[in-house]
Amino acid sequence: MKYDITDIKKAADGVKRIEWASKDMPVLAQIKEKFAKTAPLKGLKMSACLHVTAETANLVRTLKAGGADLVLCASNPLSTQDDVAAGLVKEYGIPVFARHGVDNTGYYRHIQSALNHNPHITMDDGADLVTAIITKYPALAKQVIGSMEETTTGVIRLRAMEKDGILPFPVIAVNDADTKHLFDNRYGSGQSTLDGIIRATGKLVAGSVFVVAGYGWCGRGLASRVRGHGAKTIVTEVDPIKALEAAMDGFEVMPMQAAAKIGDFFCTVTGDMHVIRPEHVKLMKDGAIIANSGHFDIEIDLVGIRKISKKVIKNMRGASMEQYVISDTKSVYVLAEGRLVNLGCAEGHPPAVMDMSFATQALASEWCVKMKGKLPNRVHTPPQAIDQNVASLKLKAMKINIDSLTPAQKKYLSSWDMGT
Numbered sequence: 001m002k003y004d005i006t007d008i009k010k011a012a013d014g015v016k017r018i019e020w021a022s023k024d025m026p027v028l029a030q031i032k033e034k035f036a037k038t039a040p041l042k043g044l045k046m047s048a049c050l051h052v053t054a055e056t057a058n059l060v061r062t063l064k065a066g067g068a069d070l071v072l073c074a075s076n077p078l079s080t081q082d083d084v085a086a087g088l089v090k091e092y093g094i095p096v097f098a099r100h101g102v103d104n105t106g107y108y109r110h111i112q113s114a115l116n117h118n119p120h121i122t123m124d125d126g127a128d129l130v131t132a133i134i135t136k137y138p139a140l141a142k143q144v145i146g147s148m149e150e151t152t153t154g155v156i157r158l159r160a161m162e163k164d165g166i167l168p169f170p171v172i173a174v175n176d177a178d179t180k181h182l183f184d185n186r187y188g189s190g191q192s193t194l195d196g197i198i199r200a201t202g203k204l205v206a207g208s209v210f211v212v213a214g215y216g217w218c219g220r221g222l223a224s225r226v227r228g229h230g231a232k233t234i235v236t237e238v239d240p241i242k243a244l245e246a247a248m249d250g251f252e253v254m255p256m257q258a259a260a261k262i263g264d265f266f267c268t269v270t271g272d273m274h275v276i277r278p279e280h281v282k283l284m285k286d287g288a289i290i291a292n293s294g295h296f297d298i299e300i301d302l303v304g305i306r307k308i309s310k311k312v313i314k315n316m317r318g319a320s321m322e323q324y325v326i327s328d329t330k331s332v333y334v335l336a337e338g339r340l341v342n343l344g345c346a347e348g349h350p351p352a353v354m355d356m357s358f359a360t361q362a363l364a365s366e367w368c369v370k371m372k373g374k375l376p377n378r379v380h381t382p383p384q385a386i387d388q389n390v391a392s393l394k395l396k397a398m399k400i401n402i403d404s405l406t407p408a409q410k411k412y413l414s415s416w417d418m419g420t
């Protein structure tokens with residue numbers, strides 16, 4: 001078996017971590033049991049490009065139980081948990097191409113290794129596999145039945161490909177399922193982003209001024225968690241509806257130019273580029289902490305900020321913080337090299353929330369295979385039945401019962417003639 005990981009000797013620790021996470025992933029466990037009986041992915045080669053974490057390990061074990069012949073590579077150079085990668089290779093026989101802290105060349109070599117598997121199905125977190133197929137390995141597209149996409153930024157990229165008419169196979173936007181973005185993006189990003197910032201800096205959030213750039217599902221989650229920690233929370237936005245929602249949720253809303261002068265912490269969660277730029281850093285206070293929790297490392301214009309810095313000092317409090325010295329009296333501190341702070345400085349979303357995202361991934365893969373040849377080469381939202389199924393299984397696992405409609409209520413909801 002070919003693989004490229006940091007240290008196979010870490011496997012035992014990885015297995016413990018994977019098993020610990022599995023305790024909080026009961027929905028995925030049920031799907032794994034079902035997949036082991038029905039083998040919906042039998043005979044299919046799969047290449048997955050995801051954050052190599054304990055939660056992902058439980059997803060790929062589920063896909064393997066469903067019959068997939070699967071290889072995994074990383075969707076971010078800093079999120080790989082080396083012990084998990086080793087556990088997957090040694091204990092579960094899954095080829096992994098991922099090393100924590102890999103450089104750019106190694107990162108793309110791993111993507112190439114995953115595609116050398118000649119997949120029938122691909123699974124992305126950020127659309128790197130689909131992009132590589134389109135730009136570098138177009139011949140591979142012929143046998144691809146479809147691809148799953150995990151994250152908002154990936155879906156934005158894929159919709160742009162659809163618009164340009166270059167999408168070579170159908171894509172299922174798992175991110176757009178309610179059981180994904182309403183929970184993973186909001187509660188997962190909310191908790192894990194704050195967790196990463198606190199782990200990296202050791203600073204008190206209470207009483208600080210915390211600027212959240214972007215009020216999508218991740219931004220909403222982060223802003224509410226930050227407020228819960230007692231920070232004066234400011235939201236910046238470009239979308240008037242989201243800005244209005246943030247204001248009515250009780251947050252202060254202002255342009256970054258104004259927020260830059262007063263913030264202690266800044267975190268971008270927009271999916272866009274250059275949200276924090278040199279002109280903002282010039283206005284910031286000494287000691288400002290800057291982080292990003294959007295998928296790519298371009299939300300903070302680090303190239304521009306480097307240009308206005310006298311020097312950059314690496315490894316402040318460990319590898320996850322860099323000091324940008326702007327003047328003799330002012331420095332700002334950037335976390336995780338501007339990459340996803342929740343995965344670079346913490347462990348990503350907790351398993352209880354990835355349970356739903358990855359249950360939706362597994363069921364979307366099964367659906368994609370069932371629909372082989374029937375879906376146009378577009379970006380598709382997973383069917384509502386998958387959402388309903390995942391939500392019902394999660395409620396059951398949480399031992400929460402809900403009401404069901406009476407026959408009269410059902411009739412009322414499907415009629416139009418019963419008014420006042």
Ligand code: ADE
Pocket residue numbers: 050051052053054055056188347348349350351354
């Ligand atoms: N994305 C965010 N958190 C994650 C996690 N724990 N595992 C995999 N992908 C993630």
